[in-house]
Amino acid sequence: MRVDGREPLQLRPIHIETNYLMHPEGSVLISVGNTKVICTASIEDRVPHFMRGEGKGWITAEYSMLPRATETRNIRESSKGKVSGRTMEIQRLIGRALRAIVDLSAIGEKTVWIDCDVIQADGGTRTASITGAFVALTLALNSLAEKRSFSKFPITDYLAATSVGILSGGKVVLDLNYAEDSKAEVDMNVVMTGNGEFVELQGTGEESTFSYDQLQGLLHAAQEGLMELFEQQKAALGEDIIKKIESRRKK
């Protein structure tokens, strides 16, 4: 039994509240257990310098935590005057992952800015950000699609992320909370499409290592959780948008 009473391969309760804010083209408040992230998608009518003239869009992400999202208060990165290595790593991951399921040539020379702001943290903030950002992005692009801006719906598949890990003693668990994460021997984040293909795989055994067999166990656990996350995303997006995505999915 886990510290919060869950089974090894059981996700924490998921809640996705869509259109959470009035200004962004797409927004959600996603809760994964006690982890809560506001994800917004903002559309800008131009692309970065290095992409001008190619007729394609771009997706970029930023990630931040409120200072008191955590047990002890963190100094704001704006006060420090620089963004930490951890933050940069996470925002590069979020952007890269989302670009894998968007047909960038279908959206024209537009940039979608994804902002993931963690208001409460209890482990798994980067995977909750990806799972929530997918929904915010889809809502934003759908609202553009409804104004007939696109010839094809630009989202080509579902995308979600979760964490898996090996606790001391060797037990493989799904969706680690902060207490588990800080003691795990191995920690792996898996980003997957609705078709079950990998987009990102990041496994780390700080001060520890893992074998080929353990890797297989981790991948299996992740897949279990991701299938449930796709169902939650579909429920949040609704029938109409599901149909548009299905029209673009490879079978």
Next chain:
Amino acid sequence: MRVDGREPLQLRPIHIETNYLMHPEGSVLISVGNTKVICTASIEDRVPHFMRGEGKGWITAEYSMLPRATETRNIRESSKGKVSGRTMEIQRLIGRALRAIVDLSAIGEKTVWIDCDVIQADGGTRTASITGAFVALTLALNSLAEKRSFSKFPITDYLAATSVGILSGGKVVLDLNYAEDSKAEVDMNVVMTGNGEFVELQGTGEESTFSYDQLQGLLHAAQEGLMELFEQQKAALGEDIIKKIESRRKK
């Protein structure tokens, strides 16, 4: 009639949700119309360098907006690597205002960090921050008080803030939303204690000016609104805490 149908001296609907987050010692989500701010109070067991050894506490505030709290996305101050003049002005105001109603010698050598993070902006974000931060601060100090840390309750009066302004045509209005604020000829923020004394008064007539008589009209309007805000704060804090504050108020 105003753009959103209010009377000239009518506040927007107020909602204060206490204990909004799990980690901070005190936290609220305050809504003033569409303006929404998460206010947290975090207690640290030391004071800044310049105050060590005086046996007194300190209160400091930080203010920020989510990038998409506004109609168009703002660049994060952490990405720019520096905090804007507007942000600094607001966080200095919040800290200074709160220190006026706290008996710093009653809390010992502790710092209370106030964080006001605007998640949705529609005018009046600095005054909503002060009104909400007062509640978060009181909750945090009350939780310390319940552990018998203090000989006297450190909050000595209520504190709230609102804006008043003069629209083109000369009409005095209370609690301006963004559409009104951006067109107002004169804009004034008033911070007041429960006893009706001024803590801060900041009136500005950019590209305009205001007379002594108009000033009196603005002060009257502000007082109307502030009395209602004190009632909302009391409702959020509850009877038990009200009694403790009343025990410290000058009559």
Next chain:
Amino acid sequence: MRVDGREPLQLRPIHIETNYLMHPEGSVLISVGNTKVICTASIEDRVPHFMRGEGKGWITAEYSMLPRATETRNIRESSKGKVSGRTMEIQRLIGRALRAIVDLSAIGEKTVWIDCDVIQADGGTRTASITGAFVALTLALNSLAEKRSFSKFPITDYLAATSVGILSGGKVVLDLNYAEDSKAEVDMNVVMTGNGEFVELQGTGEESTFSYDQLQGLLHAAQEGLMELFEQQKAALGEDIIKKIESRRKK
């Protein structure tokens, strides 16, 4: 009696030396008692990005202190690599105040840079800066006007600033020096036009508060001082420029 022998509503000696430096279009060295500020106005033939194409001018201000303007040496903001909140607040105030008495559409797409550099500080540096900057700005715009650049003289009224405060014991005083300022219970800066209209009003009662009646006393004291400051500005500017300003003043 005050610490330096002044009456409660008496200003310190004022001296305004015009054309203090050889390069700027307008410059003064203003002394208010021991507070000394070099104010310059520099004209640039373009406006900031956000104002291009509107056919209007812009006025922006910067403020700084020499490291040893004060009793103990301050670290340069250039060495720290960032500008303090206090500095930002002051330079925003100076720019906003000056824009209230300039007809920006009369100067075309030009920026006036105001630089206020405090070489010796003894309280009231921000109000001395505004009072001096008004003269430097007027001299700079007059030199442009003499080259027939403008159809109308762009200065529409006088502008000066002073401080008022309440000392412990409740006495209202005008033009506080540093010793008074650091012990005052209430501190208020008032920026006013020659017509007696308010441009900015910033009253603060850090660790203290002030009543409606005290506010009236402060406003009265400020007005006394400001009338004398306008006379000093007129003496520094001379008859010729006074006539041009009078031609634009509302009666």
Next chain:
Amino acid sequence: MRVDGREPLQLRPIHIETNYLMHPEGSVLISVGNTKVICTASIEDRVPHFMRGEGKGWITAEYSMLPRATETRNIRESSKGKVSGRTMEIQRLIGRALRAIVDLSAIGEKTVWIDCDVIQADGGTRTASITGAFVALTLALNSLAEKRSFSKFPITDYLAATSVGILSGGKVVLDLNYAEDSKAEVDMNVVMTGNGEFVELQGTGEESTFSYDQLQGLLHAAQEGLMELFEQQKAALGEDIIKKIESRRKK
């Protein structure tokens, strides 16, 4: 056949020159094909603040490229005044990986600073850095060990890294050069110990995805290359050090 004539699972020529510099406790120049990295290990007699008093050591890494290590000149990060997200990600990876094969409690309260400076880049700079840094680190700790500073030799296993990828058309290849890397559909970095256990696994399919079966092919290719890299490291370190490492390896 690959662009440089290699077989799919063939590494580029490896050269490891030990004691390349006179000052560092350990240093190598590692060449992997045309990719050349100077790796140094510097020992400091204290640990970071957060680790004081635990009796354990720490290992931290920094990574940089000479401006003209690449085809077109890059702006120095010191001139930009900040370190890029890519650099931070790489230096966090190098430090984390090395800590997995060091018995930190065996080295006492010392920090080993690893510096990886790429002087010529042709793909695979982060994996060459890890492979070279392992040798520099081992040399530095061995020189300390020879002064009898340690009760146990602190290196507990070999550590090397390589890249594998899937080229368009689906061919799995080992040790991608820059030309291959910039066109690969999937790119994976694998860090492994001499015992064949994973330390880090980072697979990315930007604008692409990969299946479970493809993942198995990539892992197999990586293992081939890593076995050869361990042989090169042993040849560089020499018999004496190999014996010390073997004494700590788990069988």
Next chain:
Amino acid sequence: MRVDGREPLQLRPIHIETNYLMHPEGSVLISVGNTKVICTASIEDRVPHFMRGEGKGWITAEYSMLPRATETRNIRESSKGKVSGRTMEIQRLIGRALRAIVDLSAIGEKTVWIDCDVIQADGGTRTASITGAFVALTLALNSLAEKRSFSKFPITDYLAATSVGILSGGKVVLDLNYAEDSKAEVDMNVVMTGNGEFVELQGTGEESTFSYDQLQGLLHAAQEGLMELFEQQKAALGEDIIKKIESRRKK
């Protein structure tokens, strides 16, 4: 004849106003023609980290220009967030030069901060800064000496600086103003002690070169000017301080 009517080896008019500011331990306003610099010396009761416990003092210098000291306005270094290479070079030069004529062990563990703020620039700002800073430094150390803090007077000789150059056509000139400096083929700054020994010699022929014979001519010209500068410094310091310096000078 030179552009301002001077003979080739004639200095511009020098004026040194001592005790120019009320707060610093030593201060001057030095004018060298139209170049005007405020030099202050501030004494701090500790030395930098790297010198603690050696029983010796330290002297460090900072240099800055007001934004409108020059013909066109310069952006403040505090606004840019960094200090330019030119500024750093100058402040390192000033500090190094002054340390050559101070007996650091005679002042104990104190730091003297020299601040040179150029309020008007017309060439030769760095040499005017050194010449003025010597006087400010001597005044500050003398005021300490009068409180019997030192066993020996810490100033061991006079120190002044000037520029010499070669104009196009080959004419050697002394004390170049801005118009001459910007067209000179060779520019040399010479810092010398009262005994005629060199402290710093910095000759530069940007886009040009100079021969051994020309060098001798430049050195001769510099010596002429420096002798006159020492007389000006003595006049500013007065008999009493001159005697103290003479007691320390090597004959």
Next chain:
Amino acid sequence: MRVDGREPLQLRPIHIETNYLMHPEGSVLISVGNTKVICTASIEDRVPHFMRGEGKGWITAEYSMLPRATETRNIRESSKGKVSGRTMEIQRLIGRALRAIVDLSAIGEKTVWIDCDVIQADGGTRTASITGAFVALTLALNSLAEKRSFSKFPITDYLAATSVGILSGGKVVLDLNYAEDSKAEVDMNVVMTGNGEFVELQGTGEESTFSYDQLQGLLHAAQEGLMELFEQQKAALGEDIIKKIESRRKK
């Protein structure tokens, strides 16, 4: 006898390895004793903003040290987020010196970026950088010349630099290593052209001074060393390039 057995006016062994890196247009690894610097020259097809439209080229230099080029590790300037005063002074010197022997109008609107990265430091890094950078620059411009880009060969003379100093006891020595440099009373860097004309002369007597006669001794020593350095540069460049330079030299 000197610490490393050299005669007073003997250079350390020099080695210049040309075309050291594959990407830059020109590159060398220069060794002066144990001091080793990688110098590269990169050509960019545009000039800085302030030079556009003049039809001339520009040369700019950057200098850096690997963190462990020195006895104790230095913090990277990219980590500190700013470049030190020493670094700025050196890179300004390198750029200025090289511009003296390049006919900028012969290279058209191109910028040559010189990068000097010290991989091992034992005194004299700035003079080794200049001596090596001259070769890298010449190689780069020659490779352009071979594509017939220039009407005239743009290098107009040789350029090298060395240091001379006065050790305690008064002995004049050539080419100081780190041990000598850190104890020298006077330190002078001399940059000279092949024709024996001075380009830069920087003599410093920190905490010491030097007489006119000592200066003559230093200049003589420098000239001895520079003549040998020109021979080394010629050997590295080869007959073909020597002829091109000779065609531009003033006799």
